[in-house]
Amino acid sequence: MNNTVFAPGARISSRGEDFLITGITENFDGSILLDAEGISELVKGKRFKFDTKLEKDIQILDPANTKLVADTDFGYRRTKLFLETQLRNNTHYGSKIHVAHKAAFNLSDYQLDPTLKAFKLPRPRLLIADGVGLGKTIEVGIFLAEMIKRGKGKRIMVLALKSILGQFQQEIWNRFAIPLVRLDSHGIAQIRTELPANKNPFEYYDKTIISIDTLKNNAKFRHYIEKSRWDIIVIDECHTVANSNSQRGDLAQFLATRCESLVLTSATPHNGKKETFANLIQMIEPTAIPRTGDYDKSDVAPYYVRRFKQHILDDQVRSNFQERQIIPIHCPITLEEEVFLSKQQKIKFEALQTLDLETEKNLFDDSTRKEKRDLLFSIGLFKAYMSSPLAADQSISRRIERIRESGKTSNNAEDNISLLKELKTDLELIIKNKRDSKYQTFKEKLIDLGWSGRPKDERIVVFAERIDTLAYLRENLMEDFDLGDDTLKTFHGGLTDIEQQALVEDFGKKDSQIRILLTSDAGSQGVNLHFFCHLMFNYDIPWSLITLEQRNGRIDRYGQTQTPKIHYLVAKSDTEGLKTDFHILENLTKKEEEVYKSLGDVASVFKLYDSKAEETKVEEAIIQQNEDFFGFSIPDISDEDLFGGEDDITESFVEPEPIAAELSLYANDGDYYRELIEQLKAEKLMGYDDAEFVDPTYLEIKNTKELDRVLFDLPKESKPEVKEGIYRLSLDKTTVQNSIAEARKKKGDWAKFQMLYDLHPVIRFLMTKLEASVDKEVALVARHGKIPTGTAWFVIHGQASNNLGQSVISDFFVVPMKLSGGLHKQPVPLQDFIRQFDINKTLLTQQIESEDLETLSEMLIDVVDFATSMHMDQKQQIKQIEMEKELAVYQEKLKNWEKSAKEQFQIAFADRPITGFIKRRMEDEERYVETIMSKSSQYYKDLNSLNNEAHLKVIAVFYN
Structure with missing residues (x-):
């Protein structure tokens, strides 16, 4: 069998069943692998692969052998529905939006x-x-x-x-x-x-x-x-x-x-x-x-x-964002905390004294790590305490345990068991006597907000960096507010995927009992926490603007309905050194807010574009006591290099009219779906009570055994409950969006309504049933008084594919013929035919004689010939010229890339001795370039080749 015989969209017959070709792959031996979807009763909805080398009975339908059958339905409903369904199932091309705007x-x-x-x-x-x-x-x-x-x-x-x-x-x-x-x-x-x-x-x-x-x-x-x-x-x-x-x-x-x-x-x-x-x-x-x-x-x-956000000018979109409120809460540290932190500061100061100026400049160079261990230990201790005293206590405990296991001590503070125990005692005193200023302030703020963990209280997100801090907060909040296990939950990266997803879903439901969600930064990326929640506390301040922005973005995002209130708990002290360190951390929050109101991208501040690198930058500021530490670093690349900075965002590619005009025989989608369902019922392809329009925009469809079998791969949560067993589809976006909002009220619920549009699997199933109801090699015939007497107009669908099996031309057109023989006029676009002869209006059913069908059938060979030579061949020639121009551009680009790659290759290895290692690297580089060139070159050739014969299908005939 020849590759030119097959095209995506063509119908084939094999082993007595009918299939629709959905994809084509050429095997190395010249045979063809066909991806196909079953459309006859036994194989309907199932996917198959046919190897033409093995399957010898595959037959592709010749349009000249199409059987013409009179449509006797009132108003030629069957013809119009079949034609409309072909249009809707057609693959579209071009630069515009065809269906997504209906979601x-x-x-x-x-x-x-x-x-x-x-x-x-x-x-x-x-x-x-x-x-x-x-x-x-x-x-x-x-x-x-x-x-x-x-x-x-x-x-x-x-x-x-x-x-x-x-x-x-x-x-x-x-x-x-x-x-x-x-x-x-x-x-x-x-x-x-x-x-x-x-x-x-x-x-x-x-x-x-x-x-x-x-x-x-x-x-x-x-x-x-x-x-x-x-x-x-x-x-x-x-x-x-x-x-x-x-x-x-x-x-x-x-x-x-x-x-x-x-x-x-x-x-x-x-x-x-x-x-x-x-x-x-x-x-x-x-x-x-x-x-x-x-x-x-x-x-x-x-x-x-x-x-x-600043670049989105659409008022309707901007209304889905709220102006957030930043609330700093200062926490004057207690005397006990001053004692502990003064020791931490002393370690830092003494460590700095031992480092000369040159070492300080290379503070984060690993070569000097031994000399700066105490300095880094003091910073780590400070960072842990800024999260919570328990985090610092556990950090010291783990350090003591490691020293005991290794048996190695030194004069360094981090290896000094006596000093570590002293610090641990200070921390235990703070925890035992509840002298933790930040937690006490946090508790008082909750009380001021009238929060006590009752079901009607606001739900709150609390971010903290350390797992130990989450445990510390959980224990204290449970005791101080007498909370139940369901009221307070903890989210962190150590949970399983099921546990994480369950917590996120639960917190986003109106009926959730969770009043406080304690989360590590594992909850700062991608997670929606803004449903029914607009209060957030940064219990500790991350030493990265990127992380801070990600945290705040959990409740300050598209779709938030209330003012996001973001609280920062900021330690305060008048002690020299500590005062500066606390200011540095508070300045992070101020800078994040400043950038939020202006540039929009906090990563543009440090220009490091990495949260870990930003943390290192803040460590350096604390070591140097530099409150004005937002100086610009010089990275390899910056947002300005790649994205143009604040004044040059991505150029908009939206055309003046980005939505493609729709070609349809029906006034609106609702009319088509109603007629589709009535036709399927009339042909007994679905039960009388399997589907019903409750009102003009609302369709209910039963989840029958057949439908449930075909839609086996739908998420189980998306399927109707067994007791009801009904899919609810609506043409009204507001209804569906309200249903999405309603589903947020109860844990485990998904929206009860989905959009009634062509991509819904249930609608695709019904459209396939209608399409398959017209037998293979059959086109429906309608007699229409508005077209010129003595003419017949053949509606044709033509498709042509590239060498990748992708359909690149898909066109509906009409070939007008004289009943006496010969072409009446040049082929015309389907939309012109519909408009000229009111095919989309109510049609009058007329008697169609068998002699008329014979006359029309005898014309098919000429119709197919005219359709090919006078329409599709010309379309393919024009398209091929366009594709050849595109191919030339791509090939030039590939050649330039290859030339640059080879020049770089010669420079990189010119002065290097050819050792075994270098030889392998050279071979790897050569192989990489050859592989990219070979694959890309062949891909672009196949993409831009249009050598396959067009596949034609006769859809319908209108005559007078």
Whole structure:
């Protein structure tokens, strides 16, 4: 069999059943591997692969052999529905939005930018680097919806932090009706009971969401992904995989080669290192970064979007953010704390005295580590105490234990058992006598707020860096406020994925009993904590502006309905040294707020773009007693280099009219869905009471056994309760969004309503039933008095694919013929035909004689010939010229990249002795360049080749 015979969208027959081709892969021996979806009764909704070398009975339907059948339905309902369903199931192309705007979110142009920008690339692959709380998940949903509409989103894998797997999965389902199977530890355990041991879950489930750590740590899953390919992979919080030398980074680099489209998201997309940011961009496009590693904004600009709240001018969007309130709470330290901290300060001062000026300049150079151990010990002790006395106490206890185990002591403070015990005694005294000023102030503030942990009290998020501090707060709050276990919960990275997700979901529900959520910084990334919560306490102040912004962004984000009130507990002392140290920490909070109100990106302050590096910077400020420590460091790259700084954000790619005009035979979606359901009932393809429009916008559909079987991979939480067994779909966005809000009231609930639109799996199922109800090789015929007498107008769908099996031309047009023979006029676009002859209006059913059908059937060979030579051939020629121009541009870019790579190769190894190690490195570099060139060159050639024959399908015939 020849590759030119097949095209995506073509119908084939094999073993007596009918299938729809969804993808094509050419094998090395010239045979073809066909991806297909069953459309006849026995195989309906199931996915298959056919190897043309093995399957000898595969027949593709010749449009010239189409059987013409008279439509006898009132108003030719069946013809119109079949044609409309073909239009809606058609894959769309171009630079506009076709379906995502109908999903359950308040549309704003800025949300469309990432998808529209991605469509300008040969492969839709992009980094979404919008600021904290701006709604990156919705932007991902828009991209997924549009790719599914384009026939390029069948297989999807999302990688997210384990704490937000459920949150992400629920958001994408509730708003876009895109089902993701959650492979957390519970989901994996369930799969083991449902699937055979050797079954690859990534082949069984088309759309999944999983933690990258689960993939990284599970050898079996690593084996599974090596055998799989995806249409789209999404990596949320992608800065966690930016280091290619880490396990996460290595895995992400590999996954980038296993998908057509890639979406990376992060509010902190680089750490100031050119290499790590280059790793992200190279995952998107390997040839974007020169092999020298020396790149600028022009190299990476096509592959990212980045905006902050200040850049969003849409008033409706801005109304979904609230102006936050910052509340500093000063805590004058007690006498006992002064005693302890004065000892800490003494250690720091004496350590500084032993370091000469040159050593101090290289304070964080590991070569001088032995000489500065006491200095670093004093800073670590201070940092621990700034979290809580228990954190400092436990830190000292662990140090004493290590000294005893090793048996090694020294004159250093950190190895001085006597001094450590003295410090520990001071801490125990503070804890025992409740002389911890910060906790006492915190408790008094809660009392001032009228908070006592009652069910009607406000719920509060409390951030603290140390796990010991969380335990300390839990014990004291439980005792002082007589709280129950359900009232106060603790969230940290040591919890399992199931425990983390359960806590996040519970806290976001109105019926939650949690009044205080104590969380480490494991809860500072990606987690939604703003539902029913607008109060937050930074119990300790992180020594990083990036971490501080991430914390605050948990309640200060898109969709917050109340004023976010963010409290800082700040120690206060008049003692020299301590006073300065406390001011330095308070200045962090002031700077974060200052930047929040102006630039929008706190990482631009230190220009270090890494939380650990910022912590080191603050340590240095404390050592040097430098309150004005926001001087600019010089990183490899900065936000200004990559993202243009505050005055030059990502250019908007939204067109004046970003939403594509819709071609339809119906006045609105509701009319089509009503007619669709009535037709299926009339043909007994669904029970009379299986579906019902309760009102013009609200549809109820029973979850029948057949539907439940076909939709086996929907998240179980998204399915109707067994007792009711009804899917509720609405055309009204407000209804669905209110349902999403209502679901937040009760733990375990998902939204009861979803959007009634073409991407909903239930609607896709019904559309497939309607499409399959018209037999293969059949086109419906309607007699229409408004078209010219003595003519017949054949509605044709033409598709042509590239060498990757991707459909690049998909066009509906009409071939007008004379009943007496010959062409009546040139083929016309379907929309012109509909408009000219009122096909979208009520049609009058007329008698169709068998002789008429015979006459029309005899014309089919000529119709197909005219459709090919006068329409599709011309379309393909025009498209091929466009593609050849694009290919020339891509090839020039590849040649430049290869030339630069080879020049760099010669420079790098010119003066080096050719040892075995160097020789291996040279070979690896040569192999890398050759592989990228070979794969990229062949990919672009296949992408921009249009040598396959067009597939034609006769949809309907209108004659008079």
